[in-house]
Every structure is written in structure tokens, then in C-alpha cells.
Amino acid sequence: MLQLIERDGDLAVAALADDVDFYTSSDLRTAGFDLLDDGCRYLVLDTSSLDFIDSSGITALLALWQRLDAADGALVLAVPDEGLRRRMDVLGLDTVLTITPALAQAVTRARQFRAGAGSPGGRPAPPAASESA
Structure with a gap:
């Protein structure tokens, strides 16, 4: 469900695989919470x-965001699929979650949050000029 790609101290990069639905969302939530409990x-x-x-x-993602936000952390999504990004925008998730079109941009954004740049809590800070699509 959640495959760890990279870990750098309190920053983790993981991949969501296959489907996240009623049957697997609790696995996502558990795996995510385990990462958070381990210092992410x-x-x-x-x-x-x-x-x-x-x-x-989506509810599982929001639960991860809530825990990270409460810890002054951040959840950043790399969503290369334009259709999925559009659906997330329609749902208003772009006003809560930080969503980028590419993984490299998402990692950069998370590092910026960690360095104190931007605002991971609440409304995401606008993307840097290099992040514009």
C-alpha cells in the first residue's frame, strides 16, 4: 500500500500503489501513522x-495531513496525473493539501517546509516560480 522510497531524518518519501479504497484505506492510514510515530x-x-x-x-490522506499539521509538519502529494489533480481541485483538496505535478517538485516543497519556508499548515503557500506547470 505505502512503499517507502527514501527517508532523510524527519522527511519520508513514499509511493501509493494500486488502489486506495474502502478495503485498503485503513492500511494506508496505519502505514502512514507508523511513519509519523517513527519521527516523520x-x-x-x-x-x-x-x-x-x-x-x-481521500479521508485517509486527510487524516495523515491532520496529524502532520498538528505536529507542525507537512504532507505533500506528487500527482502527475492531470485528471486526478483536477478531481482533487474540484473537491477543494488543493486548498488544504500541497499538491505538485511531479515527485521532484514535491520533495523540494517538503524540504522548503522543513527549512521553514512557506506555510505547511492550512492553505498551502503558492508554488515557487520553478514549480509552475
Whole structure:
């Protein structure tokens, strides 16, 4: 469900694989919470292998965001699929979550948050000029 790609202290990069739905969203939440309990404060999730996400998957993402936000951390999503990014925008998730079109941009954004640049809590800071699509 959640495959760790890279770990650098309190920053973790992981990939969401296959489907995140009613049957697997609790696995995502558990794996994410385990990372947070292990000291992760900045979590980047790569959705490039994600085939499907339903409302329970979105709820799991929001639960991760809430825990990270409460710890003054950040959740950053790399969403290369334009259709999925558009659906997230329609749902208003772009006003809560930091969403970038590429993994490298998401990792850069998480590092900026860790360095104290931007505002990981609440409304995301606007993307840097180099992040514009």
C-alpha cells in the first residue's frame, strides 16, 4: 500500500500503489501513522502508480495531513496525473493539501517546509516560480 522510497531524518518519501479504497484505506492510514510515530514530520506521497482512490482513500490522506499539521509538519502529494489533480481541485483538496505535478517538485516543497519556508499548515503557500506547470 505505502512503499517507502527514501527517508532523510524527519522527511519520508513514499509511493501509493494500486488502489486506495474502502478495503485498503485503513492500511494506508496505519502505514502512514507508523511513519509519523517513527519521527516523520514531512511526508511526500507519490501517486504516479495510483490507479484509483475513493472517498475513504481521500479521508485517509486527510487524516495523515491532520496529524502532520498538528505536529507542525507537512504532507505533500506528487500527482502527475492531470485528471486526478483536477478531481482533487474540484473537491477543494488543493486548498488544504500541497499538491505538485511531479515527485521532484514535491520533495523540494517538503524540504522548503522543513527549512521553514512557506506555510505547511492550512492553505498551502503558492508554488515557487520553478514549480509552475
